[in-house]
Amino acid sequence: MNSVLKRNIYRAIFVLSVQLILLKRIDITFGDFNYIHFTIYPIIIALLPFKTNKTLVVLIGFMMGLFIDLFYDSLGVHAATACFIAYSRYYILMLIAPAEGYNKEGLTSYAYGFVWFVSYISILLFLHLFILYSIEAFSFVYFKEIILRTIFSFLASLFLIILSQLIFNPKY
């Protein structure tokens, strides 16, 4: 258990560093097309052990979002999003529960298979990005832009997350 905790802390530090130092600066713009933003930090919440207390997950999500907000100069936006994701994580997991139930250590592709992991992280990530950009625009007047941004950022971020899973392939 101790190693699980350690692993999650290291992962959080690593992912946040990559997100805030590297990915935040990547700006892909082709003329009017600037819909690609890399967002991989939801994976921290996604990979928390299944047995983690729901309340604790919500709290962690909020704290993490707030921490990211401090760097993105958008106090509250990421916090609200991450908090929402953290709360809905349990229900997403229930939705796509494997036949044998969650009886293994981590919620990774190593434990439950690649297809399961991709569907899990896709739902979470898409929800996260959609809510994030909705709150950022704060009005559904910009619905088209929200959708475009969500879709392109989703594809780019999903690619990075899957790549990281293929490279590290953590057990838990």
Next chain:
Amino acid sequence: MRNLIYLIIRYSALFLFLVLEFFAFYLIVNYNRSQKEIWAHSSNLLTGNLYKKIEHIEDYFDLRIQNDSLQNENSKLLEKIINYRVLSRDNAFQKFESTDTLNNYHLLPATICNKTLNLRNNYFTLCKGREDGIEVGMGVISDYGIVGIVNSVSSHFATVLLIINSRSNISVKVKNKNYPGSLVWNNSNPDILNLINIPKHASIEVGDSVVTSGYSISFPPEIFVGKINDFSIESGSNNYRIDINLDYQLSRLEFVYVVKYDLIEEKQTLIQMENE
């Protein structure tokens, strides 16, 4: 109580989630300028639209008051122009020190209640009468030009003898040429008036403006009447017969101004004394 605590513990994730979401939104709205503006704007989208509609409806109720105030403002401005004109003509070679004491013309705005326009003798009825300060013999003008002369007055109404009335006879002149004549209406066309008593040696042209002379007690000088449309010399006559085209349509008028001249009695008694 125990049940409540139990409930809170059981749904602690939900409660924490809701509390934190509210807190996050509080942060968003209070610490992000654009979100704050959007929030203000979005609330305006809802209420602002409603307010706009209400205001739109209220405008109709307000229209009469607005109209009255505009009319009053207009009458004041016209009054100033008329008085200034008189003043500058009377004192062409000297500075006038105080203009207040010389404001002899006052305009009383009035609404038209009733119109007859297609008869031989045409009248307007004004919705103002003696109680509003209107007297028989006062001139009536509009934004465009002269309209007529007050013919009879009751306590709340007044009739105006229009310039397109066979009994109408108003002292006018050709602008800048100062030939005085009389404005009458002889034909049945409400757009054409006649200017008579202009001697045939006068040099007039088609297009010359005709304005009031200011010799009568009813009208201030230089109130626009119309433009010369056509003129001819009648055989055996010493005078021109001039057709004046009325630029504005009397039938369209809704509001007029009654000219009140402070020195009307003085002038009237003097004229009467001369006649005697």
